[in-house]
Amino acid sequence: MVSILKLRLMWRRLSQRLSWPGMLFLVIAQSFITYLLFCLAGEDALTSNPIEFIYYNMVVVSTVGFGDLSPNTDLGKAIVSFYQIPSGLIIFASFISKMTQLFIDIARRNMHGNNDFSHYQQHILLLCWDKYSTAQILALILADKKRLKRDILLCVTDDMENPFPDITEISFVKISSFSDAKELERIALKGAARIIINGKSDDETLSIALSIATHSDNNANVSAHFFDSSKAKLLKMHCPQIECSINNSAQMMVRSMQDPGSSQVADQLFSTLMGATLYCLQVPKEITPCLFSDLFTHFKMQHQMILIAVSPFKNGDHMQLNPHKDVLVKGGDHLHYIADERFYAEELSWLADK
Incomplete structure (x- = not known):
């Protein structure tokens, strides 16, 4: 034997x-x-x-x-x-x-997390791991049924195993440092179309954002979340292309106290898991400029969507929230709207198409 x-x-x-x-x-x-x-x-x-x-x-x-x-x-x-x-x-x-x-x-x-993902292109990178928020972030991404079917790559530096082995849409990679150029090549940072930075602390988020800023594609949508507004302002000074979100629990509590139901509205607007959700699209460059009020009425009647803001920049700089009816919407502008599902520009009937 x-x-x-x-x-x-x-x-x-x-x-x-x-x-x-x-x-x-x-x-x-x-x-x-x-x-x-x-x-x-x-x-x-x-x-x-x-x-x-x-x-x-x-x-x-x-x-x-x-x-x-x-x-x-x-x-x-x-x-x-x-x-x-x-x-x-x-x-x-x-x-x-x-x-x-x-x-x-x-x-x-x-x-x-030892695989090489350097061949990835136009994927979503979620940098860092937080046991409380990472699972929710991924659930919200996957709940957007009309999103572009991009690969999702969770990148961590912690000594851990893949926390989502049963979810085929999510890949997992463990790297030594977010400042190591070879490791950034392994996660195809340069080819990423969407990047979320979600550190365990504001210092970690700031450090990661500064490390990847010069290596990521200038056209990538990069977002970082902070609890301290001063850290967000500091990052904005050095990396204006990165969109910084700030914890707004204090504002939300005040709004709920003064205007009951505000928290329910906010929850639905930011969640793809229930009700109407806040989305954004870019106006095709060939579209003839039109008044915001005309476009608002047209989209509400034709597509049951509500326009709430317009910005000339992808990251929301110089945004006009609830703009005046005479504001001119031009090709290349970014429209923020509320709808039951995501719309792409080619799916909409624009005023020029009437």
Whole structure:
């Protein structure tokens, strides 16, 4: 029993060390030698058609059986008994063992965050891990059914395993530092279209934001969350392209006290999990300029959406909330609106299309 276990262990180690080119060579060599031996044995029925031989050989070595083909001569049967089946079983077992190990390695790398995602493009990066908010952030992203189906990559520096192994839309990577250029290449920071920075503290969020600012794409939407407004202002001074959100619990409590129900409105506006939600789209550049009041009425009647703000910049700078009816909306402006689902510019009937 001990010797059998030792042989199994030795064979498993050998199959794991065997490279894929080496495995391919063994498969081809076994098939070629079997084919030559059958030719010498006069097994014309098995060798006349190469496709039929490949089919027959695969059926035999995989232990499925002989199927509708089998050797007819005594020499052919001897070749099957003493060479084809033993050699085929060894190679087939090696292949199964190597494939199993491959899937185990892939699963282990995914759990431990060791995979390389440098090939990712136009993906969403969620930088840092917080046990209270990260799961909610990801749930809100996935709840937007009309979002562009971008890859989502959770990046952490903590010593932890993938917290969401069962969610196929989310990949996990563990890096040594957000200031390491090679690690930033591994998460394809330059190719990311959306980046969320959600540190455990404002200092961590500020540090990460400053580290990635020069490496990320200028057209990427980068957002960072702070509890201290002074840290947000500091980041804005150095990285004006990053959108900073600030904890507004105090404002929300006052609003709820003075105007009951305000917290319910805010919860729905910012959550894709229930009710109407706040979205944003860019006005196509070819659209003829029009009055905000005209566009407001048109979109409300045609698409059941409410325009609430307009800004010339993607990050919301110089935004006009509840603008005057005579404000001119131009191509390239960013419209913020409330609707039951996300709309894309090409889905809307603009005033010029009437």
